[in-house]
Amino acid sequence: GDSVTQMQGQVTLSEDDFLFINCTYSTTWYPTLFWYVQYPGEGPQLLLKVTTANNKGISRGFEATYDKRTTSFHLQKASVQESDSAVYYCVLGIYQGGRALIFGTGTTVSVSP
Amino acid sequence: EAAVTQSPRSKVAVTGGKVTLSCHQTNNHDYMYWYRQDTGHGLRLIHYSYVADSTEKGDIPDGYKASRPSQENFSLILELASLSQTAVYFCASSDTRDAETLYFGSGTRLTVL
Numbered sequence: 460g461d462s463v464t465q466m467q468g469q470v471t472l473s474e475d476d477f478l479f480i481n482c483t484y485s486t487t488w489y490p491t492l493f494w495y496v497q498y499p500g501e502g503p504q505l506l507l508k509v510t511t512a513n514n515k516g517i518s519r520g521f522e523a524t525y526d527k528r529t530t531s532f533h534l535q536k537a538s539v540q541e542s543d544s545a546v547y548y549c550v551l552g553i554y555q556g557g558r559a560l561i562f563g564t565g566t567t568v569s570v571s572p
Numbered sequence: 573e574a575a576v577t578q579s580p581r582s583k584v585a586v587t588g589g590k591v592t593l594s595c596h597q598t599n600n601h602d603y604m605y606w607y608r609q610d611t612g613h614g615l616r617l618i619h620y621s622y623v624a625d626s627t628e629k630g631d632i633p634d635g636y637k638a639s640r641p642s643q644e645n646f647s648l649i650l651e652l653a654s655l656s657q658t659a660v661y662f663c664a665s666s667d668t669r670d671a672e673t674l675y676f677g678s679g680t681r682l683t684v685l
Contacts, residue, residue: 465614491672502576502662502676503615548614552672559672562607564614 461486463551465563472570478536480566482549485530491552492525492532493560498545506547507534544570575599578663578677585684591650593680595663601675602668604646606630606638609660609679618661621646653684 507516549563617630619638664674
């Protein structure tokens with residue numbers, strides 16, 4: 460079936476460190492891949508969207524790339540700040556009559572000053 | 573200004589009792605969703621709706637009902653609350669032209685004792 464896997468449950472960094480979160484997916488559909496971010500006390504919000512056409516997305520200093528060969532999708536940021544502390548969800552988007560999103564289990568990123 | 577508002581923000585319920593979680597959106601979106609968030613599971617879809625007066629089952633609908641009396645309002649109903657339904661519940665909306673970009677509320681923390 461369709462699925463998305465985030466192996467990293469928790470990532471702990473210091474400010475200015477490099478962030479890399481990896482995600483793998485499985486689907487028979489043409490996927491669109493997303494990263495949603497959830498800050499403390501809030502609901503998730505869209506951070507990035509990547510389609511099979513463009514392979515890469517950039518937003519707010521974050522970059523996401525997608526590799527069809529390895530069915531992997533990762534999120535990176537060159538220099539994190541304390542304000543980037545949040546839960547990051549890898550999300551697989553497939554069209555099933557409109558019910559389209561499958562969320563990963565999330566990666567909690569904690570950045571210390 | 574919050575466009576998806578959930579009430580209550582938190583609730584304590586007794587096992588076997590009835591619980592109603594409410595969601596109101598001002599985005600003028602046709603699509604609305606209820607998700608459940610648990611540690612280790614990410615977000616899982618309970619029910620969703622494409623139009624008023626119609627609801628669909630998501631991935632984990634057992635033990636939950638949904639009601640969409642108008643475009644703006646979407647409720648989640650637990651007729652007989654159980655301990656296993658302790659979780660954080662999120663409502664979201666999306667536009668038909670960009671269904672995969674979800675706008676979430678801030679969540680309702682439900683504790684069943």
